Amino acid sequence: MKEFSPANTRFDLSLPEWAVAALNEMPSHLPTLAERMAAVIDFSRRNFVNQTGGPFAAGVFERDSGRLVVIGVNRVVRSNCSSAHAEIMALSLAQRILGTFDLGGPGLPAHQLVVNWRPCAMCYGAVPWSGVRSLVVAGDGPELEAITGFDEGPVHPDWRRQLAQRGIEVITDVLRDEAIAVYREFAASEQLIYNGLLGE
Ligand SMILES: [Zn+2]
Structure with a gap:
């Protein structure tokens, strides 16, 4: 039955x-990349401090004006949803707010995704699907996995060029040290590292 x-x-x-x-407390526009990333890093820290998810946040902004669309945070554990990464939250909420599946659709300004590290394999794949024209990350090296223990999956070594070929600019190393400081704080807090296959 x-x-x-x-x-x-x-x-x-x-x-x-x-x-x-x-x-609701944020300004409507964050003109500089540093301001956008600082807000994202602040959300990433508050998310694990408040025990509402992992130390990850992602923001969608209008690329040129800096108008804030939304900032999402990781919701995997609280939602029992392994795909509820910050990037998926931010992109999906932005699409809902703007009423479109394509943030690069006709008549829309260019949109930008700002993340507190290079997206994992899943979220990397979500970037071209989303229609954003710009990806800004705090860093893209092995530090995130080394410090936190999360397995970010097999991102293709050619990832930057693959995005460029699809018209998506990539900007790295925006507030890198500030992002790493939050990962160190998270690691010291000894919260759950929620990789899959933990029952093995
Ligand atoms: Zn992800």
Whole structure:
């Protein structure tokens, strides 16, 4: 006897209450990349300090004006959803807010995704699907995995050029040390590292 119903064949992802309140407190525009990344890093830190997810955040902005669309945070553990990474949250919420599946669609200004490290294999794949024209990361080296223990998956070594070929600019090393400081703080807090296959 199957027990599927409309209620148990849907899923919802949402930002924690502190993030919603923080978004409402933010200025409408963050003109510089450093301001955008500082906000993202602040959200990444607050997310694990508030125990609402891992130390990851991602923001969607209008690239040229810096208008804030939304900042998402990692919700994997609280949502029982392994794909609820910060980038997926931010891109999906931005698309919902703007009412489009394509952030690079006709009539829209160029959009930019700002993340507190290079996206994992899954989120890397989500970038060209999203329609953003620009990806800004705090860093892209092995430090994130080395400090935190997360397995970011097999990102192709040619990842930058692959994005460039699709018209997506990549900007790295924006507030790199500040991002790393949050990872060190997270590692010292000894919270759950939620890689898959932990039952093995
Ligand atoms: Zn990811």
